[in-house]
Amino acid sequence: MEAILIDCVQNSLRHFLYRNAIFMCERLYAEFPSETNSQLLAGCYLQNNQAYSAYHILKGTQMAQSRYLFAISCFQMDLLNEAEAALCPANEPSAEVPNGAAGHYLLGLIYRYTDRSKSAVHHFKQALSLDPLLWTAYEELCILGAAEEATSVFDESAILCVQKQHLHHGLAYENMQASGEDHNLVSGRNFGSEDVCPRQLKHMNTNNLRDIPGNYHGAVASGGAASQPLNGGSANIFYNTPSPMATQFSGAAPPPICKNIQPNAGVLGVEGSPRSTVNSTIQAPRRKFVDEGKLRKISGRLFSDSGPRRSTRLAGEAGANSNSSINTVAGNGASHSSKYLGSSKLSSATFRSVTVRKGQSWASENFEEGIRHEVYDDSRSNVTTSCSSSSADIRSLEQEGATMPTAGVVTSSSRVLSGASDIVALLRTLGEGYRLSCMYRCQDALDVYLKLPHKHYNTGWVLSQVGKAYFELVDYLEADRAFGLAHLASPYSLEGMDIYSTVLYHLKEDMKLSYLAQELISTDRLAPQSWCAMGNCYSLQKDHETALKNFQRAVQLNSKFAYAHTLCGHEYVALEDFENGIRSYQSALRIDARHYNAWYGLGMIYLRQEKFEFSEHHFLVAFQINPRSSVIMSYLGTAFHALKRSEEALEMMEKAILADKKNPLPMYQKANILVGMENFDEALEVLEELKEYAPHESSVYALMGKIYKRHNMYDKAMLHFGLALDLKPPATDVATIKVIGLFPLIHHCFTQIFHSSTFILTSRSFINSRFVKFQSLGAYFSVIN
Amino acid sequence: MAESSEGEEEAKLTGGNQHLVVDDDLREMAKKAAWSVSSCKPGNGVLSLRDDNLDTYWQSDGAQPHLVNIQFQKKVKLQLVVLYVDFKLDESYTPSKISIRAGDGFHNLKEIKTVELVKPTGWVYISLSGNDPRETFVNTFMLQIAVLSNHLNGRDTHVRQIKVYGPRPNPIPHQPFHFTSREFITYSTVR
Numbered sequence: 020m021e022a023i024l025i026d027c028v029q030n031s032l033r034h035f036l037y038r039n040a041i042f043m044c045e046r047l048y049a050e051f052p053s054e055t056n057s058q059l060l061a062g063c064y065l066q067n068n069q070a071y072s073a074y075h076i077l078k079g080t081q082m083a084q085s086r087y088l089f090a091i092s093c094f095q096m097d098l099l100n101e102a103e104a105a106l107c108p109a110n111e112p113s114a115e116v117p118n119g120a121a122g123h124y125l126l127g128l129i130y131r132y133t134d135r136s137k138s139a140v141h142h143f144k145q146a147l148s149l150d151p152l153l154w155t156a157y158e159e160l161c162i163l164g165a166a167e168e169a170t171s172v173f174d175e176s177a178i179l180c181v182q183k184q185h186l187h188h189g190l191a192y193e194n195m196q197a198s199g200e201d202h203n204l205v206s207g208r209n210f211g212s213e214d215v216c217p218r219q220l221k222h223m224n225t226n227n228l229r230d231i232p233g234n235y236h237g238a239v240a241s242g243g244a245a246s247q248p249l250n251g252g253s254a255n256i257f258y259n260t261p262s263p264m265a266t267q268f269s270g271a272a273p274p275p276i277c278k279n280i281q282p283n284a285g286v287l288g289v290e291g292s293p294r295s296t297v298n299s300t301i302q303a304p305r306r307k308f309v310d311e312g313k314l315r316k317i318s319g320r321l322f323s324d325s326g327p328r329r330s331t332r333l334a335g336e337a338g339a340n341s342n343s344s345i346n347t348v349a350g351n352g353a354s355h356s357s358k359y360l361g362s363s364k365l366s367s368a369t370f371r372s373v374t375v376r377k378g379q380s381w382a383s384e385n386f387e388e389g390i391r392h393e394v395y396d397d398s399r400s401n402v403t404t405s406c407s408s409s410s411a412d413i414r415s416l417e418q419e420g421a422t423m424p425t426a427g428v429v430t431s432s433s434r435v436l437s438g439a440s441d442i443v444a445l446l447r448t449l450g451e452g453y454r455l456s457c458m459y460r461c462q463d464a465l466d467v468y469l470k471l472p473h474k475h476y477n478t479g480w481v482l483s484q485v486g487k488a489y490f491e492l493v494d495y496l497e498a499d500r501a502f503g504l505a506h507l508a509s510p511y512s513l514e515g516m517d518i519y520s521t522v523l524y525h526l527k528e529d530m531k532l533s534y535l536a537q538e539l540i541s542t543d544r545l546a547p548q549s550w551c552a553m554g555n556c557y558s559l560q561k562d563h564e565t566a567l568k569n570f571q572r573a574v575q576l577n578s579k580f581a582y583a584h585t586l587c588g589h590e591y592v593a594l595e596d597f598e599n600g601i602r603s604y605q606s607a608l609r610i611d612a613r614h615y616n617a618w619y620g621l622g623m624i625y626l627r628q629e630k631f632e633f634s635e636h637h638f639l640v641a642f643q644i645n646p647r648s649s650v651i652m653s654y655l656g657t658a659f660h661a662l663k664r665s666e667e668a669l670e671m672m673e674k675a676i677l678a679d680k681k682n683p684l685p686m687y688q689k690a691n692i693l694v695g696m697e698n699f700d701e702a703l704e705v706l707e708e709l710k711e712y713a714p715h716e717s718s719v720y721a722l723m724g725k726i727y728k729r730h731n732m733y734d735k736a737m738l739h740f741g742l743a744l745d746l747k748p749p750a751t752d753v754a755t756i757k758v759i760g761l762f763p764l765i766h767h768c769f770t771q772i773f774h775s776s777t778f779i780l781t782s783r784s785f786i787n788s789r790f791v792k793f794q795s796l797g798a799y800f801s802v803i804n
Numbered sequence: 805m806a807e808s809s810e811g812e813e814e815a816k817l818t819g820g821n822q823h824l825v826v827d828d829d830l831r832e833m834a835k836k837a838a839w840s841v842s843s844c845k846p847g848n849g850v851l852s853l854r855d856d857n858l859d860t861y862w863q864s865d866g867a868q869p870h871l872v873n874i875q876f877q878k879k880v881k882l883q884l885v886v887l888y889v890d891f892k893l894d895e896s897y898t899p900s901k902i903s904i905r906a907g908d909g910f911h912n913l914k915e916i917k918t919v920e921l922v923k924p925t926g927w928v929y930i931s932l933s934g935n936d937p938r939e940t941f942v943n944t945f946m947l948q949i950a951v952l953s954n955h956l957n958g959r960d961t962h963v964r965q966i967k968v969y970g971p972r973p974n975p976i977p978h979q980p981f982h983f984t985s986r987e988f989i990t991y992s993t994v995r
Contacts, residue, residue: 493990493991521995524995526990527986561831586995593975595973615994616995619994623977626977627977648994650991650992650993657978661978682991683987683988683991684988684991684992687988691979713985713988715985716983716984716985716987716988717981717982717983717984717985718981718983718984718988721980721981722981743981746984746985747984748981748982748984749829749971749982749984750827750829750883750941750971751829751941751971751982752981752982753940754937754940754941755981757938758938
């Protein structure tokens with residue numbers, strides 16, 4: 020009964036029928052309350068987003084897999100302390116982290132969110148070394164600023180590691196694949212080995228039992244994950260579904276399979292002789308099979324895949340030979356798997372569980388030939404002609420962590436080799452690009468991304484990384500283009516769309532921005548990026564309260580989304596609520612200490628509050644994180660100037676001017692500083708230059724007018740003030756300019772030339788028409804006269 | 805001496821706008837201010853002046869002049885006061901003479917503007933600026949809007965909404981002037 024229930028649960032999971040799975044699993048657990056079953060139940064809950072349920076059932080469990088699942092539930096419920104305790108029990112400092120790379124990755128995340136970046140970095144690096152295809156671990160390292168160069172991470176040893184893992188997996192996988200088509204063949208082949216099976220199974224059984232604890236028993240995961248032979252996905256490990264499968268092997272499946280196989284007995288011919296070598300254990304081809312065409316190719320080549328390892332183990336467990344593997348496979352979610360598995364299973368007396376055993380003889384053979392057997396147990400390696408016998412050591416495999424069967428068919432060891440090196444090469448490029456953009460060396464990052472092949476470049480993720488790089492370079496037009504393409508390429512993907520909305524905000528494209536926001540909300544109302552876009556839309560229209568509400572919603576949806584906190588901070592500042600602004604920026608920094616926008620925001624608040632030392636400190640940190648941003652440099656310079664360190668201020672401005680030729684601000688600030696230092700001539704020079712560059716900027720003329728007035732060059736001053744006013748500055752500036760500039764000038768003019776009536780008249784009309792009301796002039800006349 | 809006709813004149817304002825249209829460089833200032841009224845009828849209190857609902861109104865309940873007091877936490881620059889009044893709906897309750905006073909508190913309010921409304925129907929804009937550019941804004945702790953008399957000699961008054969506007973602060977701190985051109989604005993902040 021247990022096996023049937025397990026099978027049923029697996030099946031439901033594979034078909035994403037979570038409620039059924041949960042119900043049946045609860046019956047299973049009630050009937051056979053074993054820890055492995057509780058793991059299966061927890062897995063079902065986790066798939067159905069009920070982390071709290073999984074938390075309750077797994078509380079206090081000790082098996083490695085249970086501890087891992089428990090940690091996942093705690094993490095999802097934000098109970099980081101408990102998650103950490105589960106993975107790394109305080110009283111057993113030397114206990115091994117369950118699930119290898121996945122466990123290290125989860126531990127790394129926990130440390131990151133509890134502010135222990137050094138330990139986090141350590142664990143991410145461990146995870147990567149165990150499984151070089153764990154991309155998100157590398158991503159996290161980049162975000163923490165501690166990533167090594169991609170070439171040293173994704174290098175030869177990584178390739179070897181991947182190959183080892185996948186060659187083993189490949190066998191079983193191939194089997195599966197082949198099975199579809201070689202259904203017959205397989206059966207035939209296996210026919211002979213059938214009798215071997217039980218023995219093997221038993222053997223596997225024992226092995227499996229040993230190994231199971233370390234495995235992820237989430238059949239659940241396998242159900243879900245089985246359908247995705249993910250490469251290098253981070254959560255891959257989660258989805259390894261080794262053991263639970265094992266548990267399901269009870270007699271249920273075998274019979275049908277046998278039947279299946281029987282008729283096909285003679286047909287086989289494929290690969291070789293049933294190598295029933297003895298200890299070959301079955302390995303259940305685990306992953307989903309893709310299509311028959313591929314299967315055809317594979318025929319004859321049985322590669323054990325990581326999947327198979329699981330399945331084999333599982334198979335072994337249950338003692339039902341092919342059945343089990345078939346079950347396992349089925350559990351794995353490959354849709355066609357069951358029948359394939361069945362056949363392949365049979366064919367497999369030869370199937371081998373994949374266990375990556377470092378450097379065993381698997382390499383020996385002709386994969387082409389056919390069935391490979393792998394010895395499940397170290398001690399036996401069957402080397403039949405076509406099989407490589409690598410003793411699989413599940414434990415070692417597990418330690419390596421990733422058992423991601425490669426998607427697709429790895430049909431030969433050479434293909435595995437080239438496949439592995441291709442994958443690692445791809446990851447190398449992507450990793451280098453990502454690392455450079457996290458270090459804000461955006462131009463370099465862009466160059467690296469351009470090296471990608473077109474089919475990868477034109478995907479949503481890469482294009483939005485490119486967009487981000489342009490955004491950091493303050494090249495908003497290019498960023499707009501890149502993000503637009505990214506959105507076209509994957510309209511359902513929201514990653515990076517928050518930055519896109521900021522780009523549109525900077526470009527003041529309110530139509531595009533509101534369209535984007537609407538689209539994102541309709542795609543996913545529960546994603547923080549959609550609400551960030553909506554908030555940016557309102558902020559552009561200066562409706563800061565509504566914008567703030569939207570950003571707060573984004574924060575509620577995902578409190579670990581640093582950018583939403585920063586945007587909240589910006590809105591608080593616009594509303595002049597500095598307390599809350601500081602709080603928001605600090606929350607953002609707690610999540611991501613390298614989020615230079617938040618450092619900048621804090622610096623701006625302190626600048627406004629005239630706390631210049633604080634402001635300088637914060638701008639300095641922002642500058643250290645992103646040393647190429649000319650905007651940060653110019654604010655740092657402003658802070659220096661406010662602290663009366665004008666020399667340093669000027670230096671910083673020079674740097675800023677050099678860093679980005681298109682940024683007019685540093686020049687303006689430089690002129691300001693020079694005016695503050697009473698170095699008016701140089702200031703005027705700078706402003707003249709700036710005038711060429713930005714002829715429509717009212718503040719430039721206003722500042723020039725001020726300088727001319729100081730020098731008593733009233734004509735020029737008047738001219739410039741007039742120009743400044745023509746450019747329609749806001750009312751405050753108009754008032755300021757008129758007050759500081761005009762009246763004293765007029766007064767001076769009149770006193771100087773009061774007897775030249777024509778001049779007065781012309782001046783009066785000139786002034787009248789442009790600046791002041793006749794009445795006020797009258798007041799002046801009365802004063803003068 | 806040339807005639808100096810600067811002074812507070814009474815302005816006559818007729819009509820009223822259906823839509824509230826305000827310059828982009830102005831923003832509503834009185835959200836964080838303390839509002840109070842000299843008297844009110846229960847159910848038609850000061851909240852109705854700020855609820856963005858033109859159907860609810862404040863109704864006074866005492867002797868003239870009826871006062872609306874707006875007190876800020878710090879000195880603010882104000883430029884424009886906008887009232888929504890409707891002669892067609894309120895007839896004898898519609899204010900006709902309004903005086904605006906400013907100062908540090910109740911003890912030193914000084915009148916800065918007086919307007920006379922003639923059958924207004926909608927938003928009425930009352931600018932606080934003087935003629936002098938130095939008087940574009942009124943820099944004050946407190947603003948008081950006094951309804952001195954109503955149409956048709958009504959005793960009590962109805963006012964449906966009041967908004968007070970001032971200039972936006974410079975988004976870039978420590979800058980003497982605002983930036984107007986696109987290039988400057990784009991490079992002036994990190995978002």
